[in-house]
Amino acid sequence: MSSRAEQPLPPLPLSTKARRTREQPISFLIETALRNPGLINLAAGLVDPLTLPVDECAEITRRILSDPSRGRAALQYDTTVGLRPLRQKLHEHIAALEGLAPRELGFTSDHIVVTTGSQQALYLVGDALLDPGDIVIAANPSYFVYTGTLQSLDAKVLCVPMDDDGMDVEAVAQLLARLEGEGRLPRVKLIYCTSYFDNPTGLSLSVARRKRLLEIVLSLRHRQRILIHEDAAYRELRYDGPAMRSMKSMDPDNRHTILSLTFSKPFAPGLKLGYTAMPDDLLHAVLQQKGNHDFGSANLAQHIALEAMRDGSYDKHVAVLIRSYRAKRDAILAALERFMPRDAGITWTHPHGGLYVWLTLPPSVDTSREAGIFDECVSHGVMYVPGEYCFQPDELGRIPQNHMRLSFGQVDPGQIAPGIERLAQVVRAQLTIEYSPQHVE
Amino acid sequence: MSSRAEQPLPPLPLSTKARRTREQPISFLIETALRNPGLINLAAGLVDPLTLPVDECAEITRRILSDPSRGRAALQYDTTVGLRPLRQKLHEHIAALEGLAPRELGFTSDHIVVTTGSQQALYLVGDALLDPGDIVIAANPSYFVYTGTLQSLDAKVLCVPMDDDGMDVEAVAQLLARLEGEGRLPRVKLIYCTSYFDNPTGLSLSVARRKRLLEIVLSLRHRQRILIHEDAAYRELRYDGPAMRSMKSMDPDNRHTILSLTFSKPFAPGLKLGYTAMPDDLLHAVLQQKGNHDFGSANLAQHIALEAMRDGSYDKHVAVLIRSYRAKRDAILAALERFMPRDAGITWTHPHGGLYVWLTLPPSVDTSREAGIFDECVSHGVMYVPGEYCFQPDELGRIPQNHMRLSFGQVDPGQIAPGIERLAQVVRAQLTIEYSPQHVE
Numbered sequence: 104m105s106s107r108a109e110q111p112l113p114p115l116p117l118s119t120k121a122r123r124t125r126e127q128p129i130s131f132l133i134e135t136a137l138r139n140p141g142l143i144n145l146a147a148g149l150v151d152p153l154t155l156p157v158d159e160c161a162e163i164t165r166r167i168l169s170d171p172s173r174g175r176a177a178l179q180y181d182t183t184v185g186l187r188p189l190r191q192k193l194h195e196h197i198a199a200l201e202g203l204a205p206r207e208l209g210f211t212s213d214h215i216v217v218t219t220g221s222q223q224a225l226y227l228v229g230d231a232l233l234d235p236g237d238i239v240i241a242a243n244p245s246y247f248v249y250t251g252t253l254q255s256l257d258a259k260v261l262c263v264p265m266d267d268d269g270m271d272v273e274a275v276a277q278l279l280a281r282l283e284g285e286g287r288l289p290r291v292k293l294i295y296c297t298s299y300f301d302n303p304t305g306l307s308l309s310v311a312r313r314k315r316l317l318e319i320v321l322s323l324r325h326r327q328r329i330l331i332h333e334d335a336a337y338r339e340l341r342y343d344g345p346a347m348r349s350m351k352s353m354d355p356d357n358r359h360t361i362l363s364l365t366f367s368k369p370f371a372p373g374l375k376l377g378y379t380a381m382p383d384d385l386l387h388a389v390l391q392q393k394g395n396h397d398f399g400s401a402n403l404a405q406h407i408a409l410e411a412m413r414d415g416s417y418d419k420h421v422a423v424l425i426r427s428y429r430a431k432r433d434a435i436l437a438a439l440e441r442f443m444p445r446d447a448g449i450t451w452t453h454p455h456g457g458l459y460v461w462l463t464l465p466p467s468v469d470t471s472r473e474a475g476i477f478d479e480c481v482s483h484g485v486m487y488v489p490g491e492y493c494f495q496p497d498e499l500g501r502i503p504q505n506h507m508r509l510s511f512g513q514v515d516p517g518q519i520a521p522g523i524e525r526l527a528q529v530v531r532a533q534l535t536i537e538y539s540p541q542h543v544e
Numbered sequence: 545m546s547s548r549a550e551q552p553l554p555p556l557p558l559s560t561k562a563r564r565t566r567e568q569p570i571s572f573l574i575e576t577a578l579r580n581p582g583l584i585n586l587a588a589g590l591v592d593p594l595t596l597p598v599d600e601c602a603e604i605t606r607r608i609l610s611d612p613s614r615g616r617a618a619l620q621y622d623t624t625v626g627l628r629p630l631r632q633k634l635h636e637h638i639a640a641l642e643g644l645a646p647r648e649l650g651f652t653s654d655h656i657v658v659t660t661g662s663q664q665a666l667y668l669v670g671d672a673l674l675d676p677g678d679i680v681i682a683a684n685p686s687y688f689v690y691t692g693t694l695q696s697l698d699a700k701v702l703c704v705p706m707d708d709d710g711m712d713v714e715a716v717a718q719l720l721a722r723l724e725g726e727g728r729l730p731r732v733k734l735i736y737c738t739s740y741f742d743n744p745t746g747l748s749l750s751v752a753r754r755k756r757l758l759e760i761v762l763s764l765r766h767r768q769r770i771l772i773h774e775d776a777a778y779r780e781l782r783y784d785g786p787a788m789r790s791m792k793s794m795d796p797d798n799r800h801t802i803l804s805l806t807f808s809k810p811f812a813p814g815l816k817l818g819y820t821a822m823p824d825d826l827l828h829a830v831l832q833q834k835g836n837h838d839f840g841s842a843n844l845a846q847h848i849a850l851e852a853m854r855d856g857s858y859d860k861h862v863a864v865l866i867r868s869y870r871a872k873r874d875a876i877l878a879a880l881e882r883f884m885p886r887d888a889g890i891t892w893t894h895p896h897g898g899l900y901v902w903l904t905l906p907p908s909v910d911t912s913r914e915a916g917i918f919d920e921c922v923s924h925g926v927m928y929v930p931g932e933y934c935f936q937p938d939e940l941g942r943i944p945q946n947h948m949r950l951s952f953g954q955v956d957p958g959q960i961a962p963g964i965e966r967l968a969q970v971v972r973a974q975l976t977i978e979y980s981p982q983h984v985e
Contacts, residue, residue: 112799113769114825116733121672121829124836133623149621157615160844164605174598178814180590182574219660219838226837231562252836292557328554358553373619375842384555388562395565395693396667397660401816401842403601 124255127248128492131472139481143522146486148302148458149513154427155371159416163407166414177406183390183398185217185378189409193217193378196412197362200338201352209355210380216389219400221336221365221377224389225249227396228332228361228381231388232292233258240278241295242270244461244493244506246302246334249295259290262495267452269308270296272316279323288327294320298350300337303493303508304461305454313350320359330385332361336377337457339369339421342429344455357382366408368458369421374404428458431511431519435460438523447534451509458512461490464505468533471504476533485525565696568689569933572913580922584963587927589743589899590954595868596812600857604848607855618847624831624839626658626819630850634658634819637853638803641779642793651798651821657830660841662777662806662818665830666690668837669773669802669822672829673733674699681719682736683711685902685934685947687743687775690736700731703936708893710749711737713757720764729768735761739790741778741898744934744949748896754791761800771826773802777818778898780810780862783870785896798823807849809899810862815845869899872952872960876901879964888975892950899953902931905946909974912945917974926966 132146168174184190194212198205218224233239235257241250243262253260261282263274275294282288294316298308308316320329333350351362357380365377381389393399411417432454439451439460452461470476471491480486490506509526511519573587609615625631635653639646659665674680676698682691684703694701702723704715716735723729735757739749749757761770774791792803798821806818822830834840852858873895880892880901893902911917912932921927931947950967952960 110766112765113767115769115823115829116673116730117829118671118673118675118678120675121833124829124832126832127835127839129839130624130835152616152620155616155619157609157612157619160619161606161609161615164609165602168598168602168605171598174602175593175596178596178598178601178812179593180808180813183571219841222836223838230559232557232559234559234561237559248836248839255833255836289557324553325551326554328556367621371619371844372621373843373847375838375840375844382556388556388558388565391565391567392562392696394568394571395663395689395696396837397664397816398568398570398689399816400660401845402814403812403816403848404842404844406814407844 120255120257123257125251127251129248132486132488135481135486139486141484142481143485143518143525144514145509145511145522145526146488147513148510150368150372150458151427151431151513154424156411156416156420159411159420160371160407163410163414163416167406167410173406177403179402181399181402181405183394185215185400186402186405186409187212189217189405190215190378192409192412197364197380200346201348202346203352208352210351210357214357214383214386215378215380216386216393217400217405218377218379218393219397220367220375221334221363221379222248223396223400224363224377224379225332225334226252227389227392228293228379228385229253229256229258230392231385232330236290238282238287238291239293239295240275240291241495243495244303244490245295245495246297247492249334250495260495265304265306267306268312269298269301269306270312270316272312272319275316276319279319283326288323291327291329294329294331295334296331297334297336299335299347300340300454300457301459302337302457303459303488303490305452305457305459307347307455310347313347314353317350317353317359324359328359330359330361330382332363334363336363336365336368338364340424340428340458341456342425342432351380361385369424370408370411370417374408376400376404376408428511431514431516434516434519435509435511435523438520441520442524442527444527444531444534449530458510460509460511462507462509464507464530465534466505468530469504470507474504476529479529480526483525483529485522487526561696561698564698566692568692570689573927573929576922576927580925580927582925583922584926584959584966585955586950586952586963586967587929588954589951591809591813591899592868592872592954595865597852597857597861600852600861601812601848604851604855604857608847608851614847618844620843622840622843622846624835626656626841627843627846627850628653630658630846631656631819633850633853638805638821641787642789643787644793649793650796651792655798655824655827656819656821657827657834658841658846659818659820659834660838661808661816662775662804662820663689664841665804665818665820666773666775667693668830668833669734669820669826670694670697670699671833672826673771677731679723679728679732680734680736681716681732682936684936685744685931686736686936687738688933690775691936701936706745706747708747709753710739710742710747711753711757713753713760716757717760720760724767729764732768732770735770735772736775737772738775738777740776740788741781741895742900743778743898744900744929744931745902746893746895746898746900747902748788751788754788755794758791758794758800765800769800771800771802771823773804775804777804777806777809779805781865781869781899782897783866783873792821802826810865811849811852811858815849817841817845817849869952872955872957875957875960876950876952876964879961882961883965883968885968885972885975890971899951901950901952903948903950905948905971906975907946909971910945911948915945917970920970921967924966924970926963928967
């Protein structure tokens with residue numbers, strides 16, 4: 104064998120899927136944050152560490168684990184679908200969010216699956232429905248971790264624009280009509296919609312558009328069963344404006360809608376639990392996949408979540424979060440108002456909930472990772488998420504480069520104004536360079 | 545629309561993978577157990593509820609959550625790969641299991657990924673390596689949840705026989721030579737091996753065969769990089785016999801082996817944590833997939849696992865489990881000796897660890913779910929896992945039907961002898977039917 108020792112060994116024979124899968128851009132952002140510990144991080148989609156329910160979880164775990172039989176149940180396996188009393192409680196919880204009685208919902212606790220964060224639900228639904236080349240309709244911009252997942256599954260993401268009322272649902276109708284004309288309707292499986300305080304824009308889908316989107320899907324139901332996947336991760340972080348019912352609550356037959364929620368945003372990411380209500384036949388397929396993935400999410404975490412819902416600490420904690428994040432939302436909007444130049448076509452969203460503000464700069468300003476501004480901001484001690492990550496290319500392969508996602512989630516309240524001030528300095532310098540007739544480069 | 549109301553709606557357009565995925569037989573077994581609460585359950589692969597570390601976890605969570613900064617870290621997100629200090633501890637732990645210093649291992653803590661149980665590692669490695677039609681070599685019988693996962697991924701499972709020394713590795717060499725002759729070597733990606741106290745047989749791969757299997761894979765390394773996936777879920781539940789080094793520890797370049805371990809068997813399934821050491825390039829691909837699946841397993845559970853390893857409660861608990869399961873292993877072997885007829889070619893394994901005994905009946909006795917014995921046993925108040933689930937069909941599509949997997953994991957110590965007595969009654973009646981010349985059916 105020594106004569107062959109110098110011969111290069113063959114590469115690892117990865118699957119087609121693995122070769123297709125791209126790195127999530129989030130890895131790069133986390134690395135940048137770690138390399139620059141002094142940075143004011145307006146990029147991280149993390150929740151505020153200061154408002155995590157440490158004392159509540161201490162009391163809850165004490166209660167669970169001081170009772171031997173309950174403690175043993177929490178440390179044993181449970182089922183693939185998730186802890187039954189938790190799912191019952193979640194069913195009641197969703198009803199309360201909708202302002203309905205549990206029996207008024209079109210689904211029961213048997214249609215709820217508990218997952219490892221809501222991300223796993225997004226993945227499993229994709230796994231159950233999507234073959235390579237199948238179509239998912241989403242807004243442009245959209246939640247970039249999900250579109251990365253769809254890329255890995257080799258699904259085709261077709262996007263429609265969005266405005267202050269959320270996804271342009273008439274554009275969805277037109278797109279579906281066009282696809283039907285092209286004979287591609289059978290490939291359309293899902294419409295993905297972050298209907299509450301969207302990641303990345305902070306905007307919500309209006310009530311009128313919710314109704315209309317469901318109507319569009321229903322009008323096609325004899326030709327193709329298209330499911331609306333409503334990702335409501337930020338739903339409970341509502342600071343002002345009306346509560347809105349989900350599309351799921353408008354689907355009495357539980358046939359056309361999927362509603363995903365999570366404990367990560369309104370309670371604690373460390374439990375890594377999400378939950379999703381979905382049609383019966385989809386649930387069956389999702390559970391078969393989950394049986395292969397892990398046959399059930401962490402059971403101790405499910406017992407903690409259940410107890411938090413039972414003893415009222417969940418609701419109390421959401422109220423604490425709302426007060427804290429509302430103040431931070433107000434602070435970031437005030438800082439933008441104060442520091443950001445207003446005379447050059449710069450706009451930003453005014454979210455009623457969630458963790459994000461979406462900043463739009465003049466088209467000439469390039470916020471992408473490769474452009475100078477990103478590094479300039481990092482060297483000024485502030486980081487944002489380049490808006491480019493949140494877009495799918497249009498027919499000409501173009502991606503808007505003039506947006507930033509700003510998060511007020513993790514950042515310390517006192518750092519919001521300085522962070523926006525630093526950002527504004529870099530933006531202002533950029534505008535000077537762009538617009539100054541003296542500039543010769 | 546009312547004129548169309550009666551028209552049947554089209555079915556849910558599931559993915560090819562979802563349509564291919566079969567229900568895990570475990571669902572049926574769990575249902576049967578739930579419908580028959582008085583049953584002595586020798587089927588469940590669950591750990592003993594009486595030995596779960598409730599007090600230890602109470603003390604550990606108290607310690608973590610009474611420290612605000614540590615509590616906050618545990619309730620926040622961590623990384624996709626898993627908590628760094630936990631992975632460092634796991635690296636030391638694996639070294640200790642091997643009887644080596646950590647620096648003597650061919651991998652570092654950077655090559656360890658923490659997953660949602662070791663099942664997720666099995667799934668992710670498959671996802672990263674296997675295209676439909678790719679080949680995985682396994683023993684017959686094998687762990688049936690994994691072979692179900694491979695079926696869902698559309699991989700081809702080619703099996704070799706096993707005996708008291710585990711998988712027949714010379715048969716692996718012959719199979720690989722045959723596949724190479726047929727030009728199919730590029731499709732061979734993995735050799736799956738439950739090397740310690742196998743599920744379902746309780747048997748281990750001998751040291752000589754471990755070395756030989758690695759040698760076989762190394763001899764092919766210039767033509768095809770084949771990885772040995774060593775599933776060591778039961779490794780720490782060793783009741784007697786020598787400690788054996790893993791194949792991973794014999795792979796100094798960390799190129800040809802994957803070693804999966806878990807907290808579910810030696811500590812608590814409710815944490816739902818597994819961990820796997822793997823080659824660098826595979827890890828990269830696995831993390832990209834995990835980034836899409838869930839971007840990290842439950843962080844609170846990881847903090848608990850870390851603390852259990854740090855404060856010594858993990859090691860103490862393993863010692864408790866070994867004493868308890870050893871007694872149950874002795875009890876099941878004694879009961880088999882006492883009650884099972886020995887004059888009709890009935891044999892069983894004598895495991896040195898793990899949770900299973902594998903019972904072989906005469907070929908004429910059919911233990912499968914459809915045959916009468918299964919229901920007969922249930923009506924006598926005892927349940928086993930039909931051996932058929934653990935086999936892949938041979939070239940002629942045949943599956944042995946004369947085995948039972950008996951687990952002494954979950955069952956109460958006092959129920960082991962009555963359970964085996966009931967089982968033996970049904971078996972004895974079956975033998976009488978089979979062999980009695982008076983019987984006329």
